[in-house]
Amino acid sequence: MITTTATRLGTPAPSGAQYIRMTSFDDERSSSDFPRSRSQSLSVQKSALDTTRRLSVSAAAGNEKPPAATRSRSSTYGRNSRSTQSFSHHEEHHTGFFLFNLILMLYDEYKAACRDGNLLVGIRVGYRPSLRKFRHLTGFAKANVALCTFVFLLVLYIIPVHLFFKLAIATALITVCTVPVLSQFFFYAMPVLAWVFFFFSASKFPQAWRPPISVKVLPAMENILYGDNLSNILAAYHNTFLDLLAWLPYGIVHFAGPFVVAALIWLFGPPTALRYFSWSFGYMNLLGVVMQQLAPAAPPWYKNLYGLAAANYGMSGSPGGLARIDKLFGFDMYTSTFSNSPIIFGALPSLHSACSTMSALWLSYLFPKFKICFIGYVCWLWWSTMYLTHHYFFDLTTGTAMAISFFYMVKLTYLPVRDPRCWCRFDYTEIKQYNLQDNDPLSDQANDDSGDVLEATVPRVVV
Known part of the structure; x- marks a missing residue:
């Protein structure tokens, strides 16, 4: 049976069609692989029941056997609305502009994550400067801050501009790294900023150097x-x-x-x-x-x-x-x-x-x-x-x-392991990292039952 996807900005799908979630261009999951860590809400269950009943009536009118399970097309595209029934043959029919649908899907995933209280995907909106981030830095993060600070100071020293402009640049850097709504992005982008500053000031280095x-x-x-x-x-x-x-x-x-x-x-x-x-x-x-x-x-x-x-x-x-x-x-x-x-x-x-x-x-x-x-x-x-x-x-x-x-x-050190069952960042409820010791073939624990990844749930707001 060919299945069809309706979109938020397009025309309705043909009558009697089976509704499935429109996926991204690299969604490798089968429907049986969807994570189910989020609790299903009553509204989503009711929507799934209504959709199943409606499709059963349409299928009966066409003298076809109704499917045992369907994917509901509720107001959200999150994992709450995904069933576990596999469909071997399906065709996605997009009737709207893909980019707009993609934005709507991502927004709905974000709303679903917020409703479920998923702190991993939260976005901070504070505007008051804070140094709280710097109080709990690891040794690696402190070295990162120290190196980037050295590069910034070196650039400010060599560029031939007035002291007022140097102070303005320093103030801007401190602001974007301490105001929460900005620091959640710019604090971790300091190596990129250091490279950009260093590159564009390269011609200003003294000839003797x-x-x-x-x-x-x-x-x-x-x-x-x-x-x-x-x-x-x-x-x-x-x-x-x-x-x-x-x-x-x-x-x-x-x-x-x-x-x-x-x-x-x-x-x-x-x-x-x-x-x-x-x-x-x-x-x-x-x-x-x-x-x-x-x-x-x-x-x-x-x-x-x-x-x-x-x-x-x-x-x-x-x-x-x-x-x-x-x-x-x-x-x-x-x-x-x-x-x-x-x-x-x-x-x-x-x-x-x-x-x-x-x-x-x-x-x-x-x-x-x-x-x-x-x-x-x-x-x-x-x-x-x-x-x-x-x-x-x-x-x-x-x-x-x-x-x-x-x-x-x-x-091999800090990068999270990508979960192919998660379509976007708002689907993640835990972070997994590679465990080098378990993956070392020469380690005594290579054949241990501990697994090949180290799981760590992060109960705080991150970017």
Whole structure:
């Protein structure tokens, strides 16, 4: 029997159709896998009974045997309205705009979680500054705060602005980290903010602090490891189609992608997952910028323009192949930006490669069914960076290695285990973390019955 889904913004489903919950694009659950930790309310039970009776009458009119159980389509889309009957064949029929329906579904899940008193998914709305968060920090969190504070103070020291503006910046940082309605997001985003501050102030570092620029090491590494300059090979032939194909991941998706990934993690990942994305993404980029400052290296476009001549910090940057995009569209999108970039000689490591790999790893964590698509995106971006003469292949592999290292650092320590039965963050009632000791094949407890995860219910409000 074909089943059909009605939507909040669409037309009613056909008469006699079986109602099921409209799922997300990566809902791997069968109906028998739905968690049932929430107590079912009387109103939902009544709605399920009414729906079953109505469908039974419709099925009887068509001389069909009514189903033994159905999924009710009540005013909420939460787990309260999900039955445990499996249906082997069904087709989802969306009659409304998917994004609007998705927003409504998420809102209904949030309301259901609030009614059930689920403190894991609560959102604080206080506006009075508070230092309570800092009184109960772990040693790891204290080290995080200390390192980010050091970076902020260093940036405020070197940037050439009036003392009044420095105090205003410091006040803003303190405000977003102490006001509850803001700190629940910005406190854990401090590594990202530290990286952004450090990157845009990189050109303001005193000349005496800067090491000499390498123009020969990366071309030599490219020839030793791969036998030739792969960037020059890929960039030897170009046309408008290839330019646009390279521009999309390098010039568009790269800048908007992290915001989209962060939103998806917050909505569809376990509670507390977003803070570890911020940690891994922020410190990966911060370390990358530090490496670029300590060991500056010229990208492929420099060799194409100047050969192996010595470079200096007074030189302007180059957009490489992106100059053809500016010429194609008739206005300056990248020429001025790359010519006046805070870091001109930052080829190693490639943060474009690092960011794309980190995004692919986190999206694979959320939506494992589409892992091959995320891997394909990383390969696409690798090709585009070399085609546009912005990085050598050695730079790309180094950036990817950094991303993998930081991702698994958080995955094997603090990152919650994703529950495939939970559709969004509002469905989680407990947090599970990996237990490295139980997963260690050399441990004496490897064959213990304690399980492969450590369960911990968190009875407090988290983000």
